[in-house]
Amino acid sequence: xxxxxxxxxxxxxxxxxxxxxxxxxxxxxxxxxxxxxxxxxxxxxxxxxxxxxxxxxxxxxxxxxxxxxxxxxxxxxxxxxxxxxxxxxxxxxxxxxxxxxxxxxxxxxxxxxxxxxxxxxxxxxxxxxxxxxxxxxxxxxxxxxxxxxxxxxxxxxxxxxxxxxxxxxxxxxxxxxxxxxxxxxxxxxxxxxxxxxxxxxxxxxxxxxxxxxxxxxxxxxxxxxxxxxxxxxxxxxxxxxxxxxxxxxxxxxxxxxxxxxxxxxxxxxxxxxxxxxxxxx
Ligand code: AMP
Numbered sequence: 001x002x003x004x005x006x007x008x009x010x011x012x013x014x015x016x017x018x019x020x021x022x023x024x025x026x027x028x029x030x031x032x033x034x035x036x037x038x039x040x041x042x043x044x045x046x047x048x049x050x051x052x053x054x055x056x057x058x059x060x061x062x063x064x065x066x067x068x069x070x071x072x073x074x075x076x077x078x079x080x081x082x083x084x085x086x087x088x089x090x091x092x093x094x095x096x097x098x099x100x101x102x103x104x105x106x107x108x109x110x111x112x113x114x115x116x117x118x119x120x121x122x123x124x125x126x127x128x129x130x131x132x133x134x135x136x137x138x139x140x141x142x143x144x145x146x147x148x149x150x151x152x153x154x155x156x157x158x159x160x161x162x163x164x165x166x167x168x169x170x171x172x173x174x175x176x177x178x179x180x181x182x183x184x185x186x187x188x189x190x191x192x193x194x195x196x197x198x199x200x201x202x203x204x205x206x207x208x209x210x211x212x213x214x215x216x217x218x219x220x221x222x223x224x225x226x227x228x229x230x231x232x233x234x235x236x237x238x239x240x241x242x243x244x245x246x247x248x249x250x251x252x253x254x255x256x257x258x259x260x261x262x263x264x265x266x267x268x269x270x271x272x273x274x275x276x277x278x279x280x281x
Pocket of ligand 1: 028029030031035036037039040145146147148149150173174175176177183184185186
């Protein structure tokens with residue numbers, strides 16, 4: 001496995017593979033890799049000739065009061081996970097390498113980033129779209145693999161690729177959870193033992209909501225009231241949002257009639273965690 005830090009080296013490696021007629025998969029990540037990331041790598045390794053993983057904590061997707069500085073980082077651990085999964089290339093650039101002097105160009109969405117996480121993180125998806133576009137341009141993957149865990153991000157990337165005629169396929173991969181249900185996340189490491197226990201309210205409420213919808217509940221208000229009340233039973237939890245939106249446009253709906261995304265962000269202490277489920281009628 002090769003580890004490169006410059007755009008030039010990354011481009012050269014990809015060119016060598018492309019010249020040999022090999023397909024390339026990309027798993028973009030912010031590092032501190034866990035089994036959720038590993039599942040994307042597994043999917044990529046099984047479908048592609050060569051797999052690149054980017055490890056880059058992207059400053060432009062963090063707001064001024066968010067956790068950019070404290071975001072966990074452990075490159076040696078990330079290297080070990082990538083090796084284990086049979087990854088061929090790690091691209092680990094510095095912030096200077098990605099956003100040099102006088103950086104001035106951003107990719108933004110019109111409405112897809114307005115609801116859900118976009119409301120409390122207004123510049124987040126601009127940063128995500130920008131860095132992902134840069135990674136796509138640098139690494140020119142034939143397929144890129146993203147987790148359903150960040151469902152709004154996945155919908156946004158799919159839209160961006162379609163709207164801007166980008167030459168690749170976006171593959172969505174299911175949420176990987178801890179044995180007790182908590183969705184795996186690099187941010188789970190912020191939780192104290194007491195908060196880790198309290199964090200189960202997210203997955204418990206997701207499973208509860210999913211069951212209600214599967215058993216026929218179609219009224220969004222009824223569903224959301226039940227889900228919110230359930231979260232409020234946990235004293236350490238503070239709701240950022242619980243919403244039901246159209247699975248593609250990410251706009252709020254009143255009734256569950258087509259494909260919907262039921263998504264939540266909940267603070268457990270100071271840690272903001274997200275979870276969701278998709279439902280197709
Ligand atoms: P991050 O490093 O948090 O930016 O995540 C990188 C990629 O891994 C994104 O596409 C995430 O959606 C995906 N991912 C993170 N956690 C999980 C999980 N628990 N299950 C599946 N995919 C995940």
